[in-house]
Amino acid sequence: MDRDPRPDGDGRDGDGRDGDGRDADGRDGDGRDGHPDGDGRSGAPARGRRAPGRARRSGVLLLAVAVLLVAVVGGAVYLFRSLTSAADFEGAGEGDVIVRVADGDSTAAIGRTLESTGVVASVAAFLDAAEQDDRILGVQPGSYQMRSRMSATAAVERLLEPDARVGQLEIRGGVQLDDTSAPDGTVAPGVLTLISRATCATIDGADSCVGVEDLRSAMAETDPAELGVPSWAQEAVSAADPVRRLEGLLVPGLYEVEPGRTAVEVLQGLLATSTARLEAGGIVAGADAIGTSPYEVLIISSLVEKEGITPDMPKVARVVYNRLQIGQRLELDSTVNYPLDLQALRTTAEDRSTPGPYNSYATAGLPPTPIAAPGREAVAAALDPEPGPWFFFVRCQTDGTSCFAETFAEHTANVQLARDNGAF
Template identity: 90%
Template sequence: MDIDGPTTRLRAVGGSAADPTSEAATAPIPVVRDGRPAASPADRADRADRDERDERDDRPDDDARSGSAAPSRGRRGPGRARRSGVLLLAVAVLLVAVVGGAYYLFRSLTSAADFDGPGEGDVIIQVADGDSTAAIGRTLESTGVVASVGAFLDAAEQDDRILGVQPGSYQMRSRMSGAAAVGRLLDPAARVGQLEIRGGVQLDDTSAPDGTVAPGVLTLISRATCATIDGADACVSVDDLRAAMAQTDPAELGVPSWAREAVSAADPVRRLEGLLVPGLYEVEPGQDAVQVLQGLLATSTARLEAGGIVAGAEAIGSSPYEVLIISSLVEKEGITPDMPKVARVVYNRLAAGQRLELDSTVNYPLDLQALRTTAEDRGTPGPYNSYATAGLPPTPIAAPGRDAVAAALAPEPGPWFFFVRCQTDGTSCFAETFAEHTANVQLARDNGAF
């Protein structure tokens, strides 16, 4: 059968063969085109009529041809476009509202747990060297200071100063809000356990001729141990520190092996003199006296040895502890530019067997800070009286700084045996002979140096 030909009338199966005009026999059978029934003539006529009307609708009418802006009936007018725009805007606003609500709901469900208020009680936390803000937050969370790391980090994002928090101990409280914890860490009053030792300071407090008292190393250590624990101030006392120094085996305290023999033979209440060199230290509050001294000696010994005191002493044929003693004399007797020359005077006198005759050694056991000594004090015998006793004193007499140690390891070459502070800024005049020295002493008086 030609599927493209006109509709063909077939006899219906089961129809009356004798009546070709029966309904079954005369019903048209649609032709199938590409799997779809082909349109009947009536359908094609209807479609042609619709196409003709659409074509008329798409043609511009007389008003359009004459220049009128009236739209054709087949296009959307302005009112319909406005209604579509309003609908789209409404949908957009609704979408924003839904998304925003979902976001705030998500934030409320996932926000970090946080405490309210400034907290309670006392907690000491440690910030280690190199700790990130997140690491500090973990420390605060693990010690019960904040409810979560997230709460602390959320608050920390509001203040860039948190990036400047230094390693050390901080006095905090339990159950602080994240914001309160950030504020407390940034408060200088929260910092505890910080110790600074300056060059020339000795273990015990010293008095000046005018009666003022300068705190010694033991006092400075005691102050650094103070913190508020369970509502009460707690410190390791100077007496506890002195007892720990005198009664604990030097090796247990951490005295370096190159100093143990001399330290063991020294006066127990002075045996750590000079071994705690100048610098910044961290003291962890809550430790006992022995633990505090152990931590400080470990840090100081590392600094001394990193500065080359062991290898340097061997290079000049001396012991590290002797270099430490000479360094302390240089620290007390000269300003930094003069230190290498002062060290040379000490070595020259030791080599010649002459007494050192230094006022600083006489004043040391008297806990006195003074440029001069009295005739009575110089006439009182003792291991630290370098006017009466030859050689070095049994221990250092103060904390020697890096410049003093460097001068003791590399003294400036020269023939000097005498020096005196001859300028008001502390500068010394050096001499080879006693006659030259006498002239320098008179110059010092004339200059008002003493």
């Protein structure tokens, strides 16, 4: 009897596959369709892929989430910076404020001063601004005219402007308290005028200065000890003409005058600085060593300052001491000139014959006060005069060099030499 070669009679092999190796439902034995695209499905996306519409929706969602995260993070950073950044004002400020930078102040110390006076809102903001300009390291001690409520950047810029610095005073050697006039009509400002100028500052649009007459009154009417006159000078200063009593006590050099102070306060500050300089230079110990008083050394120093150029100062000092020792009149034109409104290099016979405490042609000994501000070299010469027998000197060279003599005959010859050289 004929039999179907397929044992199950359904035309399939015993494993349920067609003879071509495919399942009856058309799938290969590995579970994939027999389509040439090999993706195992017909008309459906491959496993692991999303449909195009769904992919687009997912991308938009991810982008929205990313944007939201950026916004949240950015807002948090802004909030953090707002809460932690240094407080600062805006703009160039308002009104006027005088601030003081002390010797040795660091940038941070300057910032603290500015913050405490209301110039800047915070030290931190000032330091941030200062880091942008290395010139801030060159700010010198002294007084500066600033404004209230300045931005830190504006404050740094203002400190670096030349006209911000106020209260600077320079006294040069040979300058006396009062203004002096020369025959050519020029006027040399005296120490009091220089001090008055240094006190000036603009406060809220108005100039504020301590006047010369205010300074003169403070000098004349205030007790010398209260003004700060050193103890070694108080007796002589008290006995001097009140309007001349501080002559020579303010030695040459640079000073800082804080605007806004009274006349008495200004003089007290200047005397404290000058006295410290004099005593540091050894005037007290040096005077004791040569058997004289510090105030007499100061007077002699002022004569030396006015009469000789620096190389000649020790010899000029020796002439003064030699004459004082034998009671001979000093006969110095500088002392005759001192009280005169109009001063000339060579005094007149009338001036030299007019009696007075400063006329060393008519009066023996030292004048009652110094006649000018003596410099360091002049003080050193008065403390350590050059040994020698000289009693006379005259400027015999056009550069100011003097010729010294022991006898009057030698001096007469030097005077003729000075005339010949055009120096007399």
